[in-house]
Amino acid sequence: MAGAESRPSQGPADLTGLVRSASAGDERAWSELVGEYGPRVFALARSRLRDPDEAEEVTQSVFATIAIKLRGGQYDEHGRFESWLFRIAMNRVRDAVRRARRERGMASRRAAAQQDDVPASEDRSAPSFGALRDAVAALSPADRDIIELRYHAGLSFRQMADLLAEPLGTLLARHHRALRKLQKAIDSDADAHAADGQVTTPAGELQQ
Amino acid sequence: MNRDGDAHHDLPEEVRPLARRLAAAGLADRTAGAEVADRVVMRTAHLLREQAAALPAQRGLRRLLPWLVAPATVAACALLVVAVLRPGLTAEPEPRGVEVLAANLEHDLETWLELDAEWRRDSFENSLAALALDAASVAARADDPSALPALENGS
Numbered sequence: 001m002a003g004a005e006s007r008p009s010q011g012p013a014d015l016t017g018l019v020r021s022a023s024a025g026d027e028r029a030w031s032e033l034v035g036e037y038g039p040r041v042f043a044l045a046r047s048r049l050r051d052p053d054e055a056e057e058v059t060q061s062v063f064a065t066i067a068i069k070l071r072g073g074q075y076d077e078h079g080r081f082e083s084w085l086f087r088i089a090m091n092r093v094r095d096a097v098r099r100a101r102r103e104r105g106m107a108s109r110r111a112a113a114q115q116d117d118v119p120a121s122e123d124r125s126a127p128s129f130g131a132l133r134d135a136v137a138a139l140s141p142a143d144r145d146i147i148e149l150r151y152h153a154g155l156s157f158r159q160m161a162d163l164l165a166e167p168l169g170t171l172l173a174r175h176h177r178a179l180r181k182l183q184k185a186i187d188s189d190a191d192a193h194a195a196d197g198q199v200t201t202p203a204g205e206l207q208q
Numbered sequence: 209m210n211r212d213g214d215a216h217h218d219l220p221e222e223v224r225p226l227a228r229r230l231a232a233a234g235l236a237d238r239t240a241g242a243e244v245a246d247r248v249v250m251r252t253a254h255l256l257r258e259q260a261a262a263l264p265a266q267r268g269l270r271r272l273l274p275w276l277v278a279p280a281t282v283a284a285c286a287l288l289v290v291a292v293l294r295p296g297l298t299a300e301p302e303p304r305g306v307e308v309l310a311a312n313l314e315h316d317l318e319t320w321l322e323l324d325a326e327w328r329r330d331s332f333e334n335s336l337a338a339l340a341l342d343a344a345s346v347a348a349r350a351d352d353p354s355a356l357p358a359l360e361n362g363s
Contacts (some may be wrong), residue, residue, distance in 0.1 A: 011221070179223040183226050
């Protein structure tokens, strides 16, 4: 189960044909494209923005842009649809983060982050990942990109190398370092909680 | 060496649980994103429908374009042919034109010869000298504002 869940998505078998059909107005092709990449874009936005409603807005904005550009024949990244899509997604997420910071202020965001940030109505069955999200949020932007593109957007390292225009070896090394930093941050947090009488799992979640 | 399909095999043992936890968090977000994707499809499909509706018109225009351009092309070719083949547009002058030119040149030559002949006459040179003196006198009086009325009267 762990292997299947953690394996990056391979994408549709005939992505080029799908994009071509969607550009021609084939709604079934469009539905398939959004069905494949929509959840991944949402997961990326959700990880960064924390608010599911904002994440949905960003996701819709991304695919509206994609649809308009396909409509207008402005897609010319032949064979690199995924890089193009996630480049747009990352830019939209960054814009949304900047906008949120301006509107709310960093202090109110810290206060919001300390609360339960996964609404019960949305995520009743899944375990809370609040502490893990906090630790990821504390990473540097470059490290955070790697973690979120890898585990939320489901990109392979090769896809990330193409998207970020960085060597594959650099990304692999950065990924390893990011995990170690995360682990260290979680361990420090666990020590702090232990001092307060609370217990955390090795992966950083508080045990009830 | 990490391969794209193997997320955790090459990771150090101490971070593998963390990697699995991150993967689980990502999967939870993507699962929630499935419903979002359905809504996004409903809200964005019309953007492609507008393009699909516009396409036949664009295709029609593209098919029409050669037919619009062709007559202009044909006309341009015809003009070129006519310009090349039409008699009279050669570098050689018409015979009548040469006659007229020769006549003009002959007239000018005669005029110059007459003038030249005039120079041989003393009276011609004297007349020219008198005219020059008169012109200088008029110029000098023109500089004198009090002389203007006399000049205007022709004196």
